[in-house]
Amino acid sequence: MRVHFIAIGGAAMHNLALALHKKGFKVSGSDDEIFDPSKSRLEKYGLLPEKWGWFPDKITSDIDAIILGMHARIDNPELQKAKEMGLKIYSYPEYIYEQTKDKTRVVIGGSHGKTTTTSMIMHVLKCNQIDFDYMVGAQIEGFDTMVKLSEDAKIAVFEGDEYLASPIDPRPKFHLYHPHIALLTGIAWDHINVFPTFENYLNQFETFINFIKPGGSLIFFGDDQHLAKMVQNKRDDISYKAYKSHSHKVNNGVSSLITKAGEIELSIFGEHNLQNLQGAYLICKELGLSDQQFYTSIKSFGGAAKRLQTLAKSKQTIVYQDFAHSPSKLEATTKAVKNQFPDRKLIACMELHTFSSLKEEFLPEYHGSMSLADIAMVYFNPKTVEHKKLKPITIQQVQEAFGGENLKVYTDSQVLLTDLMQLNFDKTNLLLMSSGNFSGLNLKEVADKIIEKA
Known part of the structure; x- marks a missing residue:
């Protein structure tokens, strides 16, 4: 497969480029400016464009897919050339879905806590040597990239951002993943530039719930008043499970979980993180992990980059x-x-x-x-x-x-x-x-x- 990235330097875009390169794809890309860490990481794998700018002659008939980044404008000359040639054009969430259509997809959405909850799940799965694909919005300790796509993994775990997919696709990213297992952490108005009213913002989460695959499940924070109201009209073909903060205590600046097997000291803290942890626990249970597997692993979770x-x-x-x-x-x-x-x-x-x-x-x-x-x-x-x-x-x-x-x-x-x-x-x-x-x-x-x- 040959893919070309328009605006390859973005945080998500360059990580997807690295993931596809590691999967054996032929990857090229363009951008008008690229900063570190994207620049150094693309250069390391020979994917850094030779010159800044947009070059329509890079768009050729042997390209299997164009992946369009949010940073590009709708009048981008490479995009216009791709349209004229009738090439397949994807946003990065669309392409991630294309690569994981045959996997069990887990999507973590909500106005806050998405990255941390996703990171916790990834950490536990890795500690238990379970192979999985993923996309997360921060650099996580123990993971080389923020995106991984493979042939063999049966599970894919995605952070579900509600921002728009691309300059030519105004759908929220998390509408494109069609999860089997979904989690919503809570709702607080954000992205006013694309969701000008709170009602409009709420509608995006209602639509997300409707995109859960039949037979799937929705795990949600039960103390969020907006979610509580939203789930009153339940779908008959998915299961619902509410959660609250995990039982815990704080002693001398250290938080510990209270479990049937005893107290477990954590490296993280905060009521919001105990909520995130309980959501991650329920996701891991859905994926077949035991309590012992989860608690033994979560002890060593140190948090996502730039999250406390x-x-x-x-x-x-x-x-x-x-x-x-x-x-x-x-x-x-x-x-x-x-x-x-x-x-x-x-x-x-x-x-x-x-x-x-x-x-x-x-x-x-x-x-x-x-x-x-x-x-x-x-x-x-x-x-x-x-x-x-x-x-x-x-x-x-x-x-x-x-x-x-x-x-x-x-x-x-x-x-x-x-x-x-x-x-x-x-x-x-x-x-x-x-x-x-x-x-x-x-x-x-x-x-x-x-x-x-x-």
Whole structure:
């Protein structure tokens, strides 16, 4: 098989390219710019384009499939050439489905916790030497790539993102996987740029449930009011199973599961992660694993990259990095750290970086989301707002939207860093939350300096 990637440098796209290369496919691709880690990884396997840009002459009749990335525009010259030639054009979720049509597909959806829950399942399956294909939205310890596709695996585990599939396919990605086993972690409005109302956003999850294969199953977080209402109209041809947080306790900053076989210490923590863990447990049970297999494996799970990831620590201070950027994620992550270390102060610092988070009408959704922090800092870059062609927002608007007397808003990351370094970190944890990098800050270096100072 020969496949060509238009916009090969994306996080998901380059991982799919690597997966197909490892499967023995002939892979080529183009992009107008590629950054690390995508650049280095593509170069390692001889898949990095020789030049940046779009080259219609790369589109030839011997290509079996074009895979179109979200980064490409609808007027992309390579895309136009492929259309003229009548070549098969897929979004990456469409192509992943094509490669796994004969496998048992497990799809993890929801507004939050998808990556962590998917990672937990992957970790347990690998520990028990069960072969499986996968697609996950972060780099996971013990896995070379974020995508694996093979001939022999009977199971495929996918993180089910609700964002759009491609520039020419406005369907949410998770509508394209048609799972046999599905899990929904909860629903909180996100992606306002493509789902302008909450009702429209909810509809995507109702449609996802309708795409579960007959005879399949839906596992869902039972305390989510939107899911609880959604599942009242049950399908007769699938099974439903609600879950809550796994029984646990916290002692000296360490969370332990309470099981029939005794207590099991974890490397992760937080109410949201105990919810994720219980969902992963039920998925693994559906796949035939025993309690012993699950609990023995989950002890060594250290979390997904940038999900409450420890950047640096001392006896009195820990600096965490987290991908949290939506209101529900901010609230869950802040609560997790505060509850885990109730005798320590918490400084929570987040960046408004995504389209939704920088949109004036979405800002009120953040109200109270960082109220548990002793000191809260919010940063946004006005140039990012301009780049996304959004209406300008002000410091005062952000301040009023978040609320609380513990919060300060910044538009200069260097001023934020200066203020941060002047704080007292004795018996204090720091939480850095963003889907970006605070306009170029090296967060690991920041963390190391804080620990030295503390």
